[in-house]
Amino acid sequence: EAGVAQSPRYKIIEKRQSVAFWCNPISGHATLYWYQQILGQGPKLLIQFQNNGVVDDSQLPKDRFSAERLKGVDSTLKIQPAKLEDSAVYLCASSLEGTSGTEQFFGPGTRLTVL
């Protein structure tokens, strides 16, 4: 079974530039999550999708971050414009459903460096 795929693996940009990350979840997984992991910290949920609808985006900085999951499969997370504090690893995860006991499977992440 193929795992969660993410691209790119690394990205370096200057502040005020825009950047986009892509995630392809495990086939058949209805729920998709984007996490932000700042160096030395645990991941923090940014947004959760159930199929192509948003379930939780309470911790997403909506003035600069946006995400979409068209057709309920792949997802894109965008930052525009980027700030220095956005430097982090962005993890995508998926699960079969969104209930609390369901295992979340994580991708390898995208490491973003903002200069």
Added chain:
Amino acid sequence: AQTVTQSQPEMSVQEAETVTLSCTYDTSENNYYLFWYKQPPSRQMILVIRQEAYKQQNATENRFSVNFQKAAKSFSLKISDSQLGDTAMYFCAFRETSGSRLTFGEGTQLTVNP
């Protein structure tokens, strides 16, 4: 709001020995799930073990077991017969029954020495 605390930023253990990683959490919920995730240098988070709060029996997965103390809000991970491949960052995480958001602790970097 739920919080998860891991008070040990770094731990080390000799190969084949046993090590215990600590985790405490704060919640007003009665039913919830607790998890331990492993994150090796490759960054891929891998689920190690899961505990349901309403189950009194501690979860075990091969060399990994937990000591779940609900009243004390404590959830420690014991790794027996440590292997070099166990070297990784370990995160404790909480998830309430009614929701699906995972709240992670700060992590403990475990190094297994040969």
